Amino acid sequence: MTFDSMWSSIEPIGREASTGGYRRYAWTGADATLREWFAAEAAARGLGLVTDRAGNQWAWWGDPDAAVAVGRPGVVIGSHLDSVPDGGAFDGPLGVVSALAVVDVLKARGLEPSRPVAVVNFVDEEGARFGIACAGSRMITGKLEAGKALGLRDVDGVTMAEAMAAAGHAVEHVGPDIETLRRIGTFVELHVEQGRALIDLGRPVAVGSVIRPHGRWRVDLAGEANHAGTTLLEDRHDPMLDLATTVLAAREAAAGHGCVATVGKVRLEPNGVNAIPSRVTAWLDARGPGETAVRAVVAAAVRQSGAVAVEESWTPETVFDIPLAQRLSTLLDDAPMLATGAGHDAGVLAMAGLSTAMLFVRNPTGISHSPAEFAEREGCHRGVEALAAVTEDLAR
């Protein structure tokens, strides 16, 4: 199948009609459909499908273990197929579909790679269901401990272990997966750009330089539930006031420190129109040029409320393989190098010491994690060409 026909075939999967956005969460029915689609595409190309301990899918062209034995481990390309809540069509799937298209391009050119090539579909990159992003790559690299991961619960109280088991994945094997990691000589993740730098630069594709440090914090704001109509203002302990000061302080501090800060998820208890909340839980996402700046923003956000910001995840600055990035940039007509504020499986693998790179495909809206996320079809094709050139160069 061509890029266009593959794109059309997955377009309806997990799409929410009311918003036009995608709800492709890990280990759900939509996810299973996408995983079956991936397996079928691998089979159609004669690729050997391997599912690793965490559930990531690898479709191999060539024998990965024979290559490891002679010290020439494979070239891996791909991304993920899951989405954030009401996310866009491109974040993740563009990298997987482009990688499959690259296999077709290289086969059509008659390439006989001297190193095996794999297309990967990482599971649960967005963490939309269980709260931890890049869960699939974190589990195989040991950055997310299996016991902790399997005990995570979704909003319905279902654990990751239960969800995996229901989807037919063998939970008892979850854990670090050295066999899988040693097969990876180089990983190149193609991704839709999450910003508008390429539009401004007039270029179709960029190479990733660094992932800026970022983290997530949970802020628990305690209140006292009471009747909205009969409780005097002076008798109230209304945690919504603390939420308001947290949101405004986070924004102000982010502006002052050159960071970004977002409260995108909130839970009110009991969330009734005529009841003062007993508790508000807010999640704060903060990212910036350095750890000191980011942590200053988090501290400022909770200063007035006196609440504690509980760190749920922290990722230090991740620098991709610099010589590799320069090699790719040169190969792609001196493609610009871009830093990003978004986490990716490529970043997790880089932190684990693997050689990784990223390619970004132009996004005319600059918007991502939204139904408005976009890449022009011509831009997607340019992305496939770039990834094909890079893969051919690395696998020759």
Next chain:
Amino acid sequence: MTFDSMWSSIEPIGREASTGGYRRYAWTGADATLREWFAAEAAARGLGLVTDRAGNQWAWWGDPDAAVAVGRPGVVIGSHLDSVPDGGAFDGPLGVVSALAVVDVLKARGLEPSRPVAVVNFVDEEGARFGIACAGSRMITGKLEAGKALGLRDVDGVTMAEAMAAAGHAVEHVGPDIETLRRIGTFVELHVEQGRALIDLGRPVAVGSVIRPHGRWRVDLAGEANHAGTTLLEDRHDPMLDLATTVLAAREAAAGHGCVATVGKVRLEPNGVNAIPSRVTAWLDARGPGETAVRAVVAAAVRQSGAVAVEESWTPETVFDIPLAQRLSTLLDDAPMLATGAGHDAGVLAMAGLSTAMLFVRNPTGISHSPAEFAEREGCHRGVEALAAVTEDLAR
């Protein structure tokens, strides 16, 4: 059954173990269990059970229509059995259980009422599921149009019509119910106090004077969904900032106008940790000494955001039947008269021109709409005595 044994028998119904609060929402399984319990209690006392067009349950001691024919319509006592999300045990059920206990007291005294007496269980007083409070009394008085009511949806998208039908109620009969209303000569609703006035006054029971004007507004704050990590602050349209200013402005304006204002319910879309919300919907509850003051608070709340506050409900000041209130106060050792900021079915019936009164039973915590809502058992018994005295006086 005595007050105490009745209280024990309903205590477990609809209780959420994780919070200790009640989730007794209209037309759910918990509600059905409570309605069956009410019907059984009516049958055990030989009362004639009538379910009206909206689903309110009336348990009659004596023939209500014969009484109407001779111009001596009945004395109705009772309240409701549903709850707000994670509400307390007393708001509603105290009035129903006390009313049933009063029938026992009066029968034990050998009273042969010259007017029939009914115990009522109003359906859907809190509006927790479909968003409109006092739905049962509003429907029979025509204050809530049947077509509008039946089309209301809960958070799962289930309409009130579907929920009613699933619970076995005949949806096609929903509408104003003159036959039911003409049977009501006087309605007295006993309710747990929602404040601490009786503690300060050292009295066990109060008589209601007025319900202060109150309303609910929905505030839609539009944003633009985007990635929390990659979107520059200056490119954001983050509706959480508008939520923050709305909450703080509402509080400040309420303090300035002698009102109360509460944002107790919020919905974020998509509510993802790493996405700027595309939309925040907030519900503002505001109440005060007069309409002008309340509306000034609402206007101030949305001034900075420029959002529109959509009025979902408005209830003007409701004055109970003043001679009746004075008669009850005198009968109860000059019980104090209290205004309240909470809406009640008694208020809806008063607005419909019926003679209604309320009795409030002391609440040591002053808290309501929370698991901490409380009335001492001794206080409950004093409430039953007071309601028995009032009912005997009115029905003699």
